Every structure is written in C-alpha cells, then in structure tokens.
Amino acid sequence: MSDKSVQKQKYIIETARKVFMEKGFKEVTMKDIVESCGISRGGLYLYFQSTAEVFEEVLKLEQEDSGDVFDRNISNEATPSDILALFLKEQKKEILNKKPSLSMAIYEYFFRAKVPAKDNLLKKQFDGGVYVIERLLQAGMEKGEFYCEDPRGAARNIMYVLEGLKIAAQTRKLSEAAVDREILYIMQGLIAEE
Amino acid sequence: MSDKSVQKQKYIIETARKVFMEKGFKEVTMKDIVESCGISRGGLYLYFQSTAEVFEEVLKLEQEDSGDVFDRNISNEATPSDILALFLKEQKKEILNKKPSLSMAIYEYFFRAKVPAKDNLLKKQFDGGVYVIERLLQAGMEKGEFYCEDPRGAARNIMYVLEGLKIAAQTRKLSEAAVDREILYIMQGLIAEE
Amino acid sequence: MSDKSVQKQKYIIETARKVFMEKGFKEVTMKDIVESCGISRGGLYLYFQSTAEVFEEVLKLEQEDSGDVFDRNISNEATPSDILALFLKEQKKEILNKKPSLSMAIYEYFFRAKVPAKDNLLKKQFDGGVYVIERLLQAGMEKGEFYCEDPRGAARNIMYVLEGLKIAAQTRKLSEAAVDREILYIMQGLIAEE
Amino acid sequence: MSDKSVQKQKYIIETARKVFMEKGFKEVTMKDIVESCGISRGGLYLYFQSTAEVFEEVLKLEQEDSGDVFDRNISNEATPSDILALFLKEQKKEILNKKPSLSMAIYEYFFRAKVPAKDNLLKKQFDGGVYVIERLLQAGMEKGEFYCEDPRGAARNIMYVLEGLKIAAQTRKLSEAAVDREILYIMQGLIAEE
C-alpha cells in the first residue's frame, strides 16, 4: 500500500471515529462514513468491507494511543496514593463523558461481536487497569499509605465498580456527586486504618 | 379497549419478550415481532408504533413481575447473611446468563433511549438492590454477622460491582470462577472482623 | 395466497416472460421486471426472490401451455407424413424466430443452472419430440409412407438436427432456405425408397 | 506497437482464455481478467475496451490454432472411414467436455453479439466441418466405403447433429452412451448398404 493510501486509510479511521462517538456502533452505516469522509461509495470499500472492519481499526488505534496519559505521571515524585487519585480522576472524566468517548460504541460492538479474547479491547483495558492498580496498592502498602489484604482482589473490585459506573452513566442520569461518592468510598476502603 | 384487545396486546408483549431475549433490542424489527406472533403487519400497528414501544411494554411487565423471588425468602428464619448469599447467587445466575434474560436488550435500549428517570428500569433495579442490601447489612450488623461503617455505601458498591460483572459477562468471556471470586471478595469485606 | 395474489403473480410472470424474450435471461434484472410490470421494488420481492425464480415460473407456464398445438391436429384424417410435415413447419417457425420465443433465454438459463433432470424443460421438450416423431414414423411405416430401420434412432436424429438448427439460428445468420433444405433432407431420408 | 506490447497483449489473451473457459462469457468481468493476469486495471484498458473485445481476440487465436489436429492425420494411409471416425471421436470429446473448452463461452457470446458472418467463428467451424466431411464422404464413396446420394446434405446433417449434441451436453445431463449411440446412428446411415 502506498504512502498516500496509508494516509487516507488513517483519515477514514479518524473521521469514522467521530461518527462512532456520535452515533454508537450499530447506527452507523457505510453511507454515514462515506459522507462524513467526503469520499465515494466505492472508495470506502477499497479499504474496508464493513462498518465492523472500520470499527476494529478504530479500536486498534485507540489501543495504541492509550496508556500514555498514565505513564507520563508515574515518573514524578508523586506518591502511589496521588497516582491512584489521578487515575480515578481520569476515569471519572470518562465515566461522565466529559470528553466524548467511544464507550457506548465499544459496548454496543462487544455486545454482539464474538471477539477472540486477545483482541478484546474491553478485556485488555480491564486487565491493564487491574495490573496498574495492584502495583499501586502494593507500592502504597510499602509506604504505609494503603492497607489491604488482597491487593489484586481489591484492584479487580475497583475496576468492576468503575465499569459499573460507566454503564450507569451511559444508561441513566448519573450525577458527578454520585461518582465522587463511589470514588471516595473506594479510597476510604484502602486507607490504612490505624 | 375491549377484553379481547387486552389479551392480544399481552400476547404480543410476551411473545416479543422472547424475541428480545434472543436478539437484543436493536436487531429486532417489527417484521420479527409480526412473524413470531403470527399476526398481521397491520395488526401489530394497531397496538404499537415501533419496536421501542413494544419493548417499553415488555419492560413494564418485567418490573411488575420482579421482586417476587426475593420476598418469598425473606420471611423465613434465614439469617441476613444467608439471604445476602442467596441474593448474590441469583445475581450470579443472571450474570452468567444461566437463565436467558433481557439484560442485553435492556442495555442496548438504555444506551440510546432518553428515558425519564422514573421510568428507567435499570435505575429502579439498581436502587431496589441498594435498598435491599442496605437493610440486610443493617440487620446483619445488629446480629453481629456483618460489620461495615457505611451500609449504604457498601450496598452501592456491591451493586456497582454486580453491574460491572454483568457487563463483563456480556462483552467478553467471563468464567464462573471469576464471578465466584468477586462475590467471595464482597462477602469477606462484610464479615465482622473481630 | 388470495385470489388477487394469484392474479398478480400470473401477471408478473406473463409480463416478465416478454422481458425474457427480448433480453434473454442473464441480462434481465429485478429492476427490469419491476419496471415492465409497473410495480414497486418491494412488491416484486413479495412473490419472487430472484430473476431465476421468476424465470422458473415462466418455464412452468411454458410447459403447461405447450403440446396443445400438436394435439389439435392428430385427430384429423391427416396422414403421419402430413403431421410430421406440420410438426417440422412449426419447428421451422420457432427456429427462425417467426414468433418471438424464449429460446435464447432458455438456453442461457440452462447453460448455467444445475437443474434436476426432471425439471429440465429442454430435456422434456426433446424427449417429448422424440416420442411423437417415433410414433409418427411407426404409423407411417405401417401405411407404407415411411421407411426406416430404427424409428427411435431416426426420431432422435431429427430432434438433434432441429436443436442444432435452433442454435445456428440464434448464433449466426441462418436463411429460411437453409432450414428448408435441412427439413427436406430429413424427409427424404424417411420416404420409402424406390 | 512495440514488441513488448505484443507479448503482453498475447499474455492477456491467453490468460483470459482460461477465465472464459471456466466462467463462460457473460460472467467474466474486466476485474476478473485484471486479477487473473496480475496486471493493473488501467493496463488492461490500454489494450482492450471490454470483455467482448478480449473475447474476440481469444476467438481469433482459437481460429488460427484450429484445423491442425485434423490435418496431421489426413496424410496417413488411413481410409476416409477411419478419418471420419477419428473426427467424430474428437467431436465426442468436445461434446462431453473431456477437454475443457470455450464452447459455452462461445455460445453465450454469439447468442447476443451481432457479428458479421465472416468473423463468426461458429459459422466458420460449422462450414469447415461440412467441407471436410463432404470430402471424406466423396472419397469414401469412391472407395466403396460409404454410400450416400447427397454428400453435402449428409455432411450438413452430421454437423447439425453434432451441434445439437453439444448443446444438449451443456444444458442437461448427457451420457457418453447417448453420444455413442448418435454417432453410431450417423455412421450406419453412411455405410454402403448390402
């Protein structure tokens, strides 16, 4: 594939990404993508055979771009507790859709798709989150900031709560206060109870 | 509306319910409903204008029928801890789709629908769950079975975890062991640490 | 299916028949049929799923309507020789496309289709022709009009020649004289010699 | 046109020939040819404007290459009867598609094309066949092997039967025995009687 083709494919993916953010997954048609990209019907088919194929590429891009935010801050002299707070703050933003996100489209997609586990972005994000939190908890315990008997279990618990919150936000009104309350509850459970 | 009409409407709702269980919400067309009901196209439109309208009636029925299971057991001499365990076991069944359920369809529906809070079944189920668990925790605390500082917070936490698990089960492979592990983690957090 | 439906289906088949006569089989699209019938796109799909399906119905009709012409004349006091001449005259008309026919469409269709022998109109017509000619030859031999050692073989030979002529007419210029010449050749081979 | 161009054009024709043998004429698209040749879309258009144009070149090549087989054997001391038998054996192979052939594609093509008689391969092959058989019959009659009153008529008759058989084979199941039977019938008609 030529350089130009790569550029165009990327352009399509990025443009389609916005469409998926707006309309979710199922609602989006090839026509929608064609129109938002300003290309021809046939042109799109040169690159992708279905909306699912486009979406999968969107997800791949998503995956590559993620993780960065977090890594940037871990090098500071921030304490584990600070970092966890930061992590949760980021999650809160996503939960509340402060930044428009693909969440809904992703859920719609994975509700139906039979995706091999290794390609399942949701699973990857979840596992990644668990791993990060677990390390933070361990680090925090060494420093005496945190206390918990089962760091991995706690990490998983946190990730499930976050996932629950995300879904709650997508499916019904969820106030910022409600999210804060949950995050606070989580943090309190971790604070070393002297 | 005549008696016969009511019967027919009910028949449609119950038949459509099964269709939604199989195919989710978005996938279902008026045609699907017409065919599964064995009625005429025009006939369906006499009662419902869209799949959403049918689904909303399915949800109403769902709401009326729920809560029963739980009430039946609360009257026994079971301890709060037993009842909570039972509740979680029920939830586990639903999470793992042991009994075919509307979950997926419901999530698909609420992902898109702008539904007034008071009619939002997901919210109601969530709030109902919180209320029940909170009462159980309080009762358990009185009996010395449980210990927690913030029963309502704990109840909410549990419900969010359960919601997270449900979503996880719908969107990726989730083993029974993984669900058990989470439930165990929850229960352990509640056991009075002497 | 209601009476009206049957009428309409028949109308579609008959209208489509003309289209197939004009354009052959492959060239014809669902759109062509829709337009020539003056019905809606969806309307056609109520009755037929593809041009092949329409064509198969056209063929069925064809089959039912055929044979008649021949039967009408066999009761007369015509001699076998007269009847054979009449038969060949009919064939000549078809060969030369004096009456517009489905021949081309039929050949196009059967070139590609894997059709069970029992439904194969071409085979049926061929076998029917062989049967009729054989009987005529036998009758003619009894009357001393014809002479041939292997009536069935002769009948088959005649039918293959006619099929060859048909194809020749469809694929290249074929003069009426050329057809006459062949028919004459056939008849001469049957005349009781000396 | 440069030498290279000629080579390429020839390459395209030969490759396309195989495609036409597999798929017939109508089914083949410019895309098919492009892909089987492994050349660019634009590249093909430099040489040919349509599949028909390609096919016409395939036919020309076909014409140049034909006749060879027959000529090779006529120089031997074989008798006319032997040669005719050989000729019919070759025809039988083609009829039964023992060797994959262009027959079907050719018929499809000529069903539609308005082709000037002088370029019509089918006509040429037919006329060529008639000419050869007629000569054989005459030679055979001189040697006393054959007897027939109208050698040209007989030759034409044979060619029409062969054409009929070819079509029969393409459009319905035709057993080898059936072909043998017809060939035998033809030969018997030619054998000098008594």
Add this chain to the structure above:
DNA sequence: CATGAATGAGAGTTCATTCAT
C-alpha cells in the same frame, strides 16, 4: 507505457409504514 486509487451508476435486498378490503 503502466499503475491503482477514485468515482459513481446501478443492482440487489430489506423493512417500516400505509391502506383498501
């Protein structure tokens, strides 16, 4: 010459929705 990306016309198909009966 040769490439292959791009275009757009057009075929196929499905459904929500209407309406005469």
Add this chain to the structure above:
DNA sequence: GATGAATGAACTCTCATTCAT
C-alpha cells in the same frame, strides 16, 4: 378491529471506467 399486499426509502456492495502520477 384485522389483514396482508403494496410502496418506497435506505442500505449494501460491485464494477466499468477514468486519470493523476
């Protein structure tokens, strides 16, 4: 009320054909 035939909009997908490079 109930039916189901009919409509037409909307989508998917495929190609012949062109054209900048």
